[in-house]
Amino acid sequence: MCPPEYYDVDYVINPWMEGNVHKSIRERAVEQWEKLYNIITQYATVELIKPQPGLPDMVFTANAGLVLGDKVVLSRFYHPERQPEEPFFKAWFEANGFTVYQLPKDLPFEGAGDALLDREGRWLWAGYGFRSELDSHPFLAKWLDIEVLSLRLIDSRFYHLDTCFCPLTGGYLLYYPGAFDSYSNRLIEMRVPPEKRIPIDEPDAVNFACNAVNINDVIILNKASATLEQRLREKGFQVIQTPLTEFLKAGGAAKCLTLRLTEPILETVHANEPIISRVVEMHGHLLDTGLMSQALDIIVSEGGSFKVLNFNLGVERQSPSSAQVRISAPSQEVMEDIISQLIDLGAVSLPQEEKDALLEVVDMDGVAPDDFYVTTIYPTEVRVKGKWIRVANQRMDAAIVVDDSQEEITASCKILRDLRVGDKVVVGVEGIRTVISPQSREERHKIQEFSFMSGGVSSERRVELLVEQIAWEMRHIRDRGGKVVVVAGPVVIHTGGADHLARLIREGYVQCLLGGNAIAVHDIEQAIMGTSLGVDMMKGVPVKGGHRHHLKVINMIRRAGGIANAVKQGILTKGIMYECVKNNVPFCLAGSIRDDGPLPDTIMDLIKAQEEYARLLKGTDLILMLSTMLHSIGVGNMTPAGVKMVCVDINPAVVTKLADRGSLESIGIVTDVGLFLSLLVQQLDKLAQGYQLTAR
């Protein structure tokens, strides 16, 4: 221990210190420290280190280093404020016969504050996330020859492992689960059986109940609730509470004020290889597209840590940058999560493993191997027999099936239900890369413009500007014989958009229509009865008995034997569906559980409907998604990157969900769909007039 002669809160390096600078009372701190010292000396021999002026936190000797046997790994403090403590602790350890190990200069590790031995000596729990780096853990394993279990801290109030985690005699563990990420909690649960775990609630955690000194069956701590004390007593522990409130102001309590110098060593325990590291290369407009920060965020938020090994900044506006980043993760599972998300980002490659993709054979129809790689919308390549193969039928949420039986190797996306026994499926993350062309600064600006639209209700003027762009695009697609697919919900009819959409179909701007039962039912109701859900579309008032209208038209179409027949028989003479039939525009109506009827054309077998959607979507240039969340999301998942998507919905959340698929080509417009369609028709008319003028 270190007497609190110079103890004070002199600076702020954790949330507890905030607002407490120079607020601790020296006399009270001395009194509290002495009380703790007296209690501990009843159960253990205490050695003291001489305090140093100007080093107020030296009282927290837990952070001097990590001791095991006659070895000590000296702390490398994260904050410059505490770094001057290092030589004093080093001198003490050397003078007392310890072999001192020192980590590389730029690798923070804060001693027994962040590394706690299992009280049975079976392994070392090591924390990271705030003060200690994950990359320090392999050094601990190597030098101390012990298995290291890495735990990630996620709550800044519990910035050191010993503030929220306390291994106890007999294999018990006192801890606050809320301070750890889910992987760490799982690891704890795997190692410590339920009857040995003593999880505590936040009120005890913030009183630093876990920052306890445990000597055999005695637990010395600042404060514990009556319930916690009772629970500990039931497990055979004696709890001694001694107020350490003055030290809590600096974010420390009993355990922080001590460093245990005798730890159990088991001969049978040896080092493991705790941390997995890989180097990834990134290439592209890393800074101005935000790619670099996105990648680093992914690594940290998934529980890994990183070191940027080198960064070459592209100095010209158009020249790309490149970087090498070393990623460390506490387990293979975490590493795979990180790498697969980095692959999705694109521009990331795993250089040292110019390895082939791992393939596993499907052993049950419709079921992939557990670790299958889940595809994204981005063009993807897999490495098979040393060659990079472009994956065909790119879509989201599929598996990649490789056929390497012929000389020409092929790979393609297959959804789970289409997998067959014997198919070779890509598993893990080796030998996979996404090919995203690096975006230029200009393209990035364009995207920002679009994403503005999804941020909230778009102003009328901005909607007009976007509609102008879309009209121009549609005109070009029509002129060159391209393909526009419209996905539409019944709101198109209720908002008065039916005539506009019908016109777009008639004039050749739409090559395919996708939707559900409702768009067709309501369109036909309006065409035959003049109402939409029983409301007169001209007068805007409900018609007597109108609520039955849509059922009547369903019945009529059923009698006619389908929509095309109804057109042929002269029953259906106008509207969206009529124009589709008349102009040979294929449509697919996919069923849902809420469908009335349904119409004979509605495909109620959803697998067939999905297949038909996928077939009709092939070769699409532009998709207009008009006020149907259900069908738009379905379509979005089937569409590879590169297809332009326009999503119109009154609800910003729906627009964001659809437009924000990481795809460059999505435009989200938050507006009324009837208004959108009327503007679109106006713009197309304007363009047509322009063309006529030029022709004249």
Ligand SMILES: NC(=O)c1ccc[n+]([C@@H]2O[C@H](COP(=O)([O-])OP(=O)(O)OC[C@H]3O[C@@H](n4cnc5c(N)ncnc54)[C@H](O)[C@@H]3O)[C@@H](O)[C@H]2O)c1
């Ligand atoms: N009678 C029927 O058979 C019947 C009736 C209704 C729906 N359905 C079926 O239910 C399924 C889901 O229906 P859905 O696609 O209508 O529902 P949905 O909830 O998936 O989508 C409706 C979308 O329209 C948006 N919206 C509402 N008012 C708008 C406006 N004025 N302008 C722009 N956007 C607006 C909403 O925010 C919502 O995102 C479909 O398969 C449909 O065919 C059947």
